[in-house]
Amino acid sequence: MVFSSTVFIFLFLPLVLAIYFLLQNKLRNLFLLLASLFFYAWGEGLLVLLMMGSIAVNYVVGIAISTNKDKHRPIVSKILLGVGVGLNLLVLAYYKYIHFIVENLESIGLHFNIDISGVTLPIGISFFTFQSISYLVDVHRGTVKGQESIVNLGMYIALFPQLIAGPIVRYVDISKEIEKRKVTPALFKTGITRFLTGFAKKIIIANNVGLIADKVFGGAVDELSSPLAWIGILCYTLQIYYDFSGYSDMAIGLGKMFGFNFKENFDHPYISRSVQEFWRRWHISLSTWFRDYLYIPLGGNRKGKIRTYVNLLIVFFLTGLWHGASWNFIVWGMFHGFFLIVERMDLFSLPERLNFLKRFYLLLVVMVGWVIFRAEDLGYAIGYIETMFAFTKGTYEYPYLFLNTYTLMVIILGVLFSAPLRAGAVKYLAMRLPNQNWAFAMEHVIYVSLFILSLLELAQTTYNPFIYFRF
Structure with a gap:
């Protein structure tokens, strides 16, 4: 079940909200846990047992860690x-990386008489595994106490708004809300508008540009022209941002409807002027997770330049591997790590008046990186990048059929709103409208219009992927 499906919007969510607010406070966490497990089982079937097993193991270990901390052991x-942590990583390695590991070991002559054809990737396993690990680490550090209620811990790990594609929510950030929370009309309204914003980003922008990107990347690389290659990666650059940030918006909005305040996961990353700044703005919950639970424990930048560079490479090797069991993702992570090191070396500097060029540098690095991320294999990625800069004339023109007035308008809107224009537009309208009642009415007209347009888009297409589900 996906957030952008009619089953979720018109059946699951209204039913869950209605029952949730009819229940007494002491029963709400149990209900949210059961609803979340049902949500997961809807798409994953018996793999929900893996989720339940994860909850049980982390509950027992968390209590044991907390008890021994209290007894000064x-x-x-x-x-x-x-x-x-080892058990969590072992489960992640088995379900996500076993095919990759066996394939690479067999490529160097080691053969195994095991059948792994039935091992499938559970949706969202990387997200709920990292949440579980952060919980155990924070209990060990004494930041929080071990959760004494398996229902409350289970709800934290399995909570459906952020279960299958993040953001990665840390227990310490919502521990008080797990125990006690209040949904005010203002918070609920904010949740609805945030959900509708993400829904529109996903359906109107991500789906339209994503279809073009898929058509371009579906062609043979030697048949692509340079302009078409640039169109393809531009569309994918917009797709992955609006797809993932749209999902995060919907998750944050859903959280608010139930009284949770999840932290932001995106902050207009494409306006960055360095790769370092990009990772402060992109997938913030992941980058801060690696910073706090890996980079800093490794020594961060406190043990000299060489150690800092090594730490960065380790972190971005694992960042790439976290995204998928493929050499493409590993190379993509190391690609970003390389530029982070180059930036720390401060080899290049620009006069103040030319600082705007840094934005073009960042976009070029990120878009080339997205080619590596999106391509089916490294060979295709290398050929695609060569085509981008070779000024070649290709014979593959099918994707141009999807470039019409509407999709071009969507691309332009996607580019414009990847910058922080929304706040300025809201402020401008507020100044132009006669009074607050007009502003209130205009806000509702905009959100209702976006919702209706999104539903119309959803009704006329079967193309509705979520890129980050596979992570």
Whole structure:
């Protein structure tokens, strides 16, 4: 079940909200847990048992770590942390990377008489695994106490708004809201408008540009022209941003409807002027997770330049691997890590009046990186990048059929709103409208119009992927 499906919007969500607010406060967490497990089982079937097993294991380990912390047994607590983190990573490695590991070992002559054809990737396993690990680490650090209610911990791990594609929510950030929260009319309204914003970003922009990107990347690389290659990667650059940030908006909005305040996951990353700034704005919950639970424990930038560079490469190697079991993702992560190191070396500087060029540098690096990320294999990625800069004339013209007045307008809107124009537009309209009642009415007209347009788009197409579901 996806957020942008009619089943979710018109059946699951209204039913869950209605029952949730009819229940007494003490039963709401249990209901949210059951609803979340049902939500996961809808698409994953028996793999919901894996989710339930994860909840049980992390509950027991978390309580054990907390108990030994209270009894001043740091060594035992540390051993338990290692066991808990190891079990989480073992499950992640088996379900997500076993095919990749076996394939690469067999390529160097090692053969295994095992059948792994039935091992499938559970949706969202990377997200809920990282949430579980952060919980155990924070309990070990003493930042939070071990959750004594398996229902409350289960709800945290399985909570459906952010279960299958993030953002990665840390237990410490919502621990108080798990125990007690209040949904005010203002918070609920904010949740609705945030959900509708994400819904429109996903359906109107991401789906339209994504279809063009898929058609371009579906062609043979030697048949692409340079202009078509640039159109394809421009569309994918917009698709992955509006797809993932749209999902995050919907997750944050849904969280608010139930009284949770999830942290922001995107902050207009394409206006950045460096790769370092880009990662402060892109998938913030992941980049800060790696910073706090890997980069800083490795020593961060406190142990000299060489160690800092090594730490960055480790972090971005794992960032790439987190995204998928493929050399493409690993190379993509190392590609970003390389530019982070180059920026730290401060080899290049520009006069103040030319600082605007840094934005073009960032976009070029990111778009080339997205080619590596999107391509089916490294060979295709290399050929695609060569085509982008070779000024070649291709014979593959099918994707041009999808470039019409409407999709061109969507592309332009996607480019414009990748910058922080929305706040300025709202402020401008507020100044132009006669009074607050007009502003209130205009706001509702805009959101209702976006919702209706999104539903019309949804009704006329079967193309509705979520890119980050596979992570």
